[in-house]
Amino acid sequence: MMGAGMSLGTEWDGPQVPVAGDGQQAATSALASAAYRDSPVEEIKKADNEWHQSTVKAGRIKLFRPNLGESFARAVADRVLAPGRAPLIQSFGSEPQFxxxxxxxxxxxxxxxxxxLTAVTVVCGLLFLPGLIVWLLVFQLRMFVAKRDDKRAGPLATALLLGVGLLAALFLVKMPFGGFWAWYARAAVVAPVLGWFWARRICESSARDLRARWDGLLSGTSVGAKVPEAVPRGPGQTAAEELRQSLARLTAEQQSNAVFYAGPKGILGMGTRWGAWQLAEDLVPADPGREIHPFRSWDVVRAIHDQLTLLERGPLNTGGFPKPSIRHWIVTPIGEKATAVARPEGTDVEAFQVKPHAIQDICNKQQFGSGDRHYLGVQWTLWDGQLVITMLITVTVLHQTLRIEVTGHALGPVNSLFTTKPEAPTKEVSKSLKPWETRTVKLPLVGTDEVVRLAARAPLTWYPPLLKWLGGSLVLPEPFGLRHAWADQPWRHRFMADDALRAATPVLRVVHSAAIKVLEENGVDTEKFGARSTFLSGNVQDPTPRKADLYEA
Incomplete structure (x- = not known):
């Protein structure tokens, strides 16, 4: 492995908003919108895919459970920005810093x-603790009753709350004792209720702000992220400096040219391998009386690279390919069930980038046995970042056989869970005069139980470990990368599937054409290479996606 001489750029100009036209807004904004959502945390399980699953840890007390936005925002921030965190997988097709x-x-x-809410809880709750405890027990019991499958659960829960309210009113009127404690008991009954109304206004104001940002991100409007704590205002603000460095590290790691192959999961971040085409023939001199001019795998790769840069050009003015990203990748193998990765370190690595001379050495020398491998990649980010197509090319020479392998990888759209917009809470009720007809009634943006939940959680947010222990938390899939963790397969989307399949043919032909030209220049008989290339060229005209990383052996 190579290693850790790593220098990071330290200039950070504040929140980075995806620029219009960069082809990455939709996927990035969809993922960012999850931080503002208020649906149940269990909803995240709907975004699980075949290879990557999130885990929702149950808490001890349901009253302290987090919702999806709370758990997602906390889990992602802790995972990505924590000191000494584990390496991340690149988020192709999105901007993780955003x-x-x-x-x-x-x-x-x-x-x-x-x-x-903490101030409200202290003033209206802790100072009148007996009343607060009674009301919390009532709401906890009400939540337990309401979650039963019985159709009468809802009315029973409402009846329970009304019954306790009547008992409280009776207690206020028929106080069994007098003096100071009588007035304190009355206040203990009333203060938590007044605090609830106060807390409800606070919660509704916050909910409107969060939902406006959620909707704005998915509607394409400019929603800036206010993170003032990431901008140091003076030399003594170490926390702000550490946060800024963490964000800079995230950006640098996103640009790394080292990726990881995890068996059936494919190359993490790029999606699974759906197709592979191999051209392998012996190196035979074109002139039997002369030897082949010595050349290396890197010479073939460099020629292929030069030709791939011309992919967006064509003989007809028909649009064609957008300009692709063409990079040299160093691929490290890891176990299928690995939960962590280790990035290359050493003098051959700087700012998570394997240096060019090390890439050439790996390309020419590490073709068999253990160690990292070199791949040349051509990548398109399409459909506003919802589809990432990657074609990888590797060239190996073993004994007298030159092998050129082209593989196709596709990372599909972000799960639809992340693209749903907020809806105002409503319910259908029967009309009073026409019970066979229904009408839609708007509900409060923040319900009664939600106000109690938020007010109960508020004082504990000062110590997140205790809050996680009581209410539960979200555990992200590892090795973690924002984009691939919740990606669907593109094959159910007709046009996305067409784009992935259509990219294979021109790339394969350009690769073979460039390679055969290098062979001819170095005195190699290309007749068999040409015949095999022609066969593959015909075969790739109707490619069929399959799980190419699964070997049934």
Whole structure:
């Protein structure tokens, strides 16, 4: 492995908003919107795919459970920005820093809300603790009853709350004792209720802000992430400097040219391998009386690279390919069930980038046995970042056989869970005069139980470990990368599938043409190479996606 001489750029100009036209807005914004959502945390399980699953850890008390936005924003920020964190997988087709900044912004909005709710809880709750405990027990019992499958659960829960309310009113009127404690008991009954109304206004104001950002991100409007704590205002602000460095590290790691092959999962971040085409023939001199001119795998790869840069050009003015990203990748193998990766370190690596001379050495020398491998990649980010097509090329020479392998990888769209917009809570009720007809009634943006939940959680947000222990948390799939963790396969989307399949033919032909030209220049008989290339060229005209990383052996 190579290693850790790593220098990071330290200039950070604040929240980075994807620029219009960069082809990455939709996937990035969809992921960022999760930080503002208020649906149940269990919804994240709907975004699981075949190879990557999130885990929702249950807490001890349901009253303290987090919702999806709270758990997602906290989990992502902790995983990506924590000191000494494990390496991340690149998020091709998206901007992870943008997502993380929105997670921080969402945490800030909730922190401001929780600070105000904490003040309400202290004034109207802790000072009147007996009444607060009674009301919390009532709401906990109400939540337990309401979650039963019985059709009468809802009315029973409402009846329970009304019954307790009547008992409280009776207690206020028919106080069994007098003096100071009588007035304190009355206050203990009333203060938590008044605090609930106060807390409800705070919660609704915060919910409107969060939902507006959620909707704005998915509607394409400019929603900036306010992260003032990431901008140091003076030399003594070490926390801000550490956060800025963490964001800079995230950006540098996103640009790394080292990726990881995890068996059936494919290359992490690029999606699974759906097709492979191999051209392998012996190197025979074109002139039997002369030897082949010595050349290396890198010479063939460099020629292929030069020709791939011309892919967007064509004889007809028909649009064609957009300009692809063409890079040399170093691929490290890891176990199928590996939960962590280790990035290359050493003098041959700088800022997570394997240096060019090391890439050439790996290309020419590490073709058999253990160690990293070299691949030349051509990549398109399409459909606003919802489809990432990658074609990888590797050239090996073993004994007298030159092998050129082209493989196709496709990373599909972000799961539809992340693209749903907020909807105002409503319910259907029967009309009073026409019970056979129904009408839609708008519900409060923040329900009664939600106000109680937020107010109960607020004082504990100062110590997240305790809150996680009581309410539960979200565990992200490892090795973690924002984009591939919740990606669907593109094959159910007709046009996305067409784009992935259509890219294979021109890339394969350009690769073979460039390679055969190098062979001819170095005195190699290319007759068999040409025949095999012609066969593959015909075969790739109707490619069929398959799980090429699964070997049934």
């Amino acid at each position: 997502v993380v900044e929105h997670c921080l912004a969402a945490n800030n909005i909730r922190r401001e809300r929780d600070n105000r």
